[in-house]
Amino acid sequence: MNIQEEVKRHLLILSQGTLKLLNCTRKEKEKKQPSLGEAQPTKNMEEKKSLKEQKKLDEMCFLKILLGKIQTCWNKILHGTKEH
Secondary structure: OOHHHHHHHHHHHHHHHHHHHOOOOOOOOOOOOOOOOOOOOOHHHHHHHHHHHHHHHHHHHHHHHHHHHHHHHHHHHHHOOOOO
């Protein structure tokens, strides 16, 4: 196996594994009804938590897009083509 094939193989493994970790599909959470004895969170607290979760999700989506671009770039380098 030459160095080009080895690099391509390692990049493919890394890219696939990382993309699995960065699944950035938007999921609607089921809202659990609090039991009678449970403290009721305020709407403001729920909104803040939701915004934090969405920001984290958006950051992961950005990383997924960036990884895709890096993979495309490496594929072009390994295939000997230039991006104009």
